[in-house]
Amino acid sequence: MSSARPTRNLTRILRSASFRLPLIYAVLFVVSAGALFATVYYTATAAMQNDMAAVLRTEALQLAEIHRRSGLPGLAEQIARRMNFRTRGPIFYLLQAPNRRVVVGNLPGMPPVNGVIDFVPQPDAAEPETEQSPKLTGYGLTLSDGSFLLVAQDANRLSDMQRAIVRAFAWAGGLTLLLAIAGGAWLGSTFLRRIDAITRTSRAIMEGDLSARVPVRGTHDEIDQLVTSLNDMLARIQQLMDGLRQVSSDIAHDLRTPLGRLRQHLEDARERATTTDDYDQATEAAIEEADALLETFSALLRIAQVEAGAQKSAFTELDFSALVRSIGEAYLPAAEDSRHRLQIHVEDGVRLIGDRQLLAQMISNLVENALRHTPAGSTVSMGLHKTATGFDAEVADDGPGIPAEEHDKVFDRFYRLDRSRSTAGSGLGLALVKAIAGLHGLSVRLEDRKPGLRVVLSLP
């Protein structure tokens, strides 16, 4: 286990993207460094070879000039002097008479060759060698009287330089490769650690801990951005899940009461009813209760459908002004009967792309809320006005209003103000209003009119 883990980690690092990238760069660098090396190596070698040949040639021609002026003995004397006062580098000389006898020099005799030659002097009995015989580069010249002159230099200078170039490149290349691999491994393991953090978090969430979040390093790099949006997504999911849990428990809780009442009515019919009228009354009450339950269910279903955005396919362009006005007119007689004043102030020409049924239900819910939760004699007004870019639709009343601290809560499913618990209603009306408004890109806000409440739907 303990030995398997590092191996596995290493394999993972080697496989990781952030390791491969530096590795590819390292390989590319080595290849280009190789090309550079080859160029430097061959250019430097050629230049040095040319330089050496030029030096030897000049020396040989100078000596040939001396030979022309002073003859073989003069040249021999000059060479002997130069051999004693070497000015630059070890230079080797050979002066051979036409009969191949060595006149003067520190090289063994050899067959005459003109021009540049590379050679290794053969050890000669006449010239005892002190060191390992070196490789030489020489310039040979056959003089006018048939004698042979050779000026040579140690060729190892060239190979020394070549070795130095090779060594320098080997060091630099090796170091680069090492750095690339180490850097890649470091980057890879850092990267992997962060990916591991994401994996760990998602596992924790899968196991039920919805509050788990991936740590952000604060470097604002790509991974941080990814992690931030992942965390935002998780927060949103958690919010939705909490909402769902809330709804399930609300449903379970809020449906108990009407179901209990339904049961009571049926029990009444069985236990107490003696006349047909009794039965009628009990079943009538039971049916009403069942209808209310069904109504609650269909409202819940509708909210769910609207929130899922599933209803957008029924969107058409419609005359919102006409819709709001016709809804207002539909409620006029009912408002009159409950002794409310219903005022309709609708500006013409407001058009909207939306679902006519849902919009009608949204406005109706608001008007019904206003009529139901205000006492007789109150005024309810419906308004629709264009704004700079969109419109404001509002339903206002001068009733008791809603306390400011409950403004947000009234849009929750099943939320009901204490004083309206006894009145009929599912507590879903405003939740549906909010869902429909959201589907149409409308914002909903409540305003305190002191006295009264104003609900404003606005298209920004």
Added chain:
Amino acid sequence: MKILLVEDDKQTADYIAKGLREHGHVVDHSDNGRDGLYLATGEKYEVLIVDRMLPITDGLSLVKAARASGVKTPVLFLTTMGGVDDRVAGLEAGGDDYLVKPFAFAELLARVGALARRPPIMAATSLVAGDLEMDLLARTVTRAGRRIELLAQEFKILEYLLRHAGEVVTRTMLLEKVWDFHFDPKTNIVETHISRLRSKIDKGFDKPLLHTVRGAGYVIRAPD
């Protein structure tokens, strides 16, 4: 009236068939879409009542296929899917009306009646019930020669009732046809409008024309 009911839930089917037979209709029943289509194209019916979700062939496909083979019988869709999209899809497939489960039987009965007796073309320029007359071109209403002033929505309600004179029109049907509301408002919109309409057309006359049918709806009936 001969009615075909295509519904796979046995309890619902029995409940509907029993009720319709009690009201004097002849009911054939099929519990799947394939047999339903076979009956719909082979026999002569006055109304088809089709559930949306059926085994073998679903309701939408059944109605599409029947329409494609030339069946013009009015279709009433039954469904538990009450979304606006579902309603539109049903009407587009060739359905004539749409009823969401669960429903009151009176509602189904009224809608079946309205579908079956629908006149093929509405070319009439005036509608009459007893001494009440509605001029559709001038958009005026008179009773016994006396002009009655109606608001726009009252006019629409009366027009719909007159077009179905003698038949029960439910509250939901009025909500759908007059206001195009396919949801159930908790306020008594229909009742309050009807009571105003009633006071305008019946008040001061011996014989009332507009009657309330308890537990079902309203009907305009000429006095005998």
